[in-house]
Each structure stands twice: as structure tokens, then as C-alpha cells.
Amino acid sequence: MKLLHIDSSILGANSVSRQLTAEVVAAWVAAHPGTEVDYLDLVANAPSHLDSNSIAVKTGLQAAPSEAQRRENAISEELVSQFLATDVLVIGAPLYNFSIPTQLKAWIDRLAQIGRTVKYTDKGPVGLAGGKTVIVVSSRGGVYSTSEGGQATEHQESYLKVIFGFFGITDVRFVRAEGVAMGEAPKAAALAAARADITAVVGQAANQDQAALAA
Numbered sequence: 001m002k003l004l005h006i007d008s009s010i011l012g013a014n015s016v017s018r019q020l021t022a023e024v025v026a027a028w029v030a031a032h033p034g035t036e037v038d039y040l041d042l043v044a045n046a047p048s049h050l051d052s053n054s055i056a057v058k059t060g061l062q063a064a065p066s067e068a069q070r071r072e073n074a075i076s077e078e079l080v081s082q083f084l085a086t087d088v089l090v091i092g093a094p095l096y097n098f099s100i101p102t103q104l105k106a107w108i109d110r111l112a113q114i115g116r117t118v119k120y121t122d123k124g125p126v127g128l129a130g131g132k133t134v135i136v137v138s139s140r141g142g143v144y145s146t147s148e149g150g151q152a153t154e155h156q157e158s159y160l161k162v163i164f165g166f167f168g169i170t171d172v173r174f175v176r177a178e179g180v181a182m183g184e185a186p187k188a189a190a191l192a193a194a195r196a197d198i199t200a201v202v203g204q205a206a207n208q209d210q211a212a213l214a215a
């Protein structure tokens with residue numbers, strides 16, 4: 001089994017999501033010995049934003065791609081191949097300005113490719129990357145999950161569910177630490193809740209493995 005561990009927090013050693021993704025990966029590997037772990041730090045190695053050279057090769061707009069277009073295509077190709085070869089993704093996704101970090105968005109933009117992660121049919125888009133498990137570690141300064149207003153203003157967990165669903169991935173789980181900027185006690189409670197989520201999402205996977213073996 002291949003696991004891709006991704007971090008996108010800009011806060012380095014002070015990051016809540018980086019701390020928690022490490023704990024998720026450790027728990028996953030303990031529950032699934034032999035898991036092969038790959039690591040992507042999207043802040044240390046941020047994919048560049050898409051530009052006019054990025055999509056020309058894929059859309060066949062140009063018969064003979066330029067050097068710049070080839071270079072751009074190679075960046076997307078490496079990231080989408082790594083993604084497609086992965087069974088489990090553990091993604092650190094902090095809430096920044098009501099959304100995800102720009103580095104994480106740049107990575108997702110490199111994955112969204114017709115013929116690789118999605119295809120269009122007469123019934124609409126069909127995801128091509130199903131069968132994976134995505135565990136999102138969501139860290140938030142405030143609390144958004146407990147009110148309609150909060151749920152309507154966060155474009156982080158809701159967006160990630162939509163985009164991975166668009167790729168065909170239905171098994172998207174969340175480890176959530178929210179309210180981490182609201183004082184020491186709320187932060188401690190948020191971390192405790194996130195650790196309970198870790199036990200639940202890794203346990204959920206272990207149960208599914210046993211069910212698959214028994215079937």
C-alpha cells in the first residue's frame with residue numbers, strides 16, 4: 001500500500017496541521033505495517049501556478065510543444081502520476097483566508113486533467129481516480145463546523161470534498177482541529193478532538209480492511 005503524506009502549512013514548526021499529519025501517518029503505518037510512505041512538502045517545493053504554457057500540451061492546442069510547454073507539462077505529469085499511484089493520501093490543509101493555502105491549490109490544479117483524473121461524458125464529468133482514501137487534516141483558527149454561517153463561509157473542507165469527489169474519490173475523511181486561535185483551553189480541546197478523529201479514521205480503515213479480507 002502506498003501512502004502520500006502532504007503538508008501545506010506555512011507555519012513550519014508552529015503548524016498545527018503539520019504536527020497532526022505526522023501523527024496520522026504514524027497511526028496509519030502502525031495499523032498497516034509495510035505501508036510505503038512518500039512525502040510532499042508543498043511549501044518547500046511549491047508547484048508553480050498554471051499559466052498559458054501549462055495546458056497547451058494536454059489540450060493539443062499546439063502540434064509541436066515549445067520548451068516552456070514541455071517543462072510545464074513535465075511538472076503536471078510528475079504530480080498526477082504520483083497521485084494516481086497512491087492508495088492513501090494524508091493532506092494537511094489549514095484554513096487560510098476562508099480557503100486552502102495557495103500551494104495546495106496549485107497542486108490540485110496540476111492533478112485536474114482530462115483523461116487522467118476526470119473525463120467528460122454525455123452525462124457530465126466522471127472521476128477516474130476512485131478507490132483511494134483521502135484523510136484531510138483540517139486546522140482552523142476559529143470554529144466553523146457548528147453553525148450554518150460557519151459552514152457556509154469555509155471553502156476548505158467543503159472544497160476538498162468537492163474536488164476529490166470530482167476525481168472520483170468518495171472516501172474522504174476529516175481530522176479536524178478548529179478554534180486553535182481562540183485561547184489555550186480551546187486549542188487544547190481542538191487538539192484532543194483531532195486526536196479522537198485520528199483514532200476514528202484510522203480505525204475505520206482497519207475495519208474496512210478486515211471486512212475486505214473476510215469477503
Ligand SMILES: Cc1cc2nc3c(=O)[nH]c(=O)nc-3n(C[C@H](O)[C@H](O)[C@H](O)COP(=O)(O)O)c2cc1C
Nearest residue numbers: 009011015016017094095096097098139140141142
Ligand atoms: C495566512 C493565514 C490566514 C488565516 N486565515 C484564517 C481564516 O480565514 N479563518 C480562521 O479561522 N483562521 C485563519 N487562520 C488561522 C489558521 O487557520 C490557524 O492558525 C491554523 O492553525 C492554521 O494551520 P497550521 O497551523 O497548520 O498552519 C489563518 C492563519 C494564517 C497564517
